[in-house]
Amino acid sequence: MAIEPGSALDVVVQIASASESVPASASLQAWVASALERETAATLTLRVVDEAESSELNRRYRAGSGPTNVLSFPPGDSFPTAGDELPMLGDIVICAPVLEREAADQGKALEAHWAHICVHGALHLAGFDHEAEAAAEVMEAREVEILRSLGFPDPYIAAG
Secondary structure: OEOOEOOOEEEEEEEEOOOOOOOOHHHHHHHHHHOOEOOOOEEEEEEEEOHHHHHHHHHHHHOOOOOOOEEEEOHHHOOOOOOOOOOEEEEEEEEHHHHHHHHHHHOOOHHHHHHHHHHHHHHHHOOOOOOOHHHHHHHHHHHHHHHHHOOOOOOOOOOO
């Protein structure tokens, strides 16, 4: 069962981007929560950034170059919590300008692409990955299922 924002999952949203396309925090929180099944209380941070911060994080933690649409950092990569704080699920970092370009290049509705990238990042924190073809198929099927439940189209079908 997916949890609702504010119940067992606390999604802390940080907007560090100049982009005007960033959806409302409540939407970001709901999209992330839709991908995570929680029976015990926990917290995660969703940070929306511009290209410079995304590039630096990608270089420092993933040995990548340039900005990327989303980075997910599981709890081992996150700051430890104090004893009285909720357990940390991790951090999701979304680069707004990259996401905007992708949506335009792929002919996708911007809100649908935001939802997809939030779900994608959250599934990484839940242990899904797309390194091997079989794992990618499982992750993509879960993304499609979640996005359909939210009223969004399949993100893997090319826009007409």
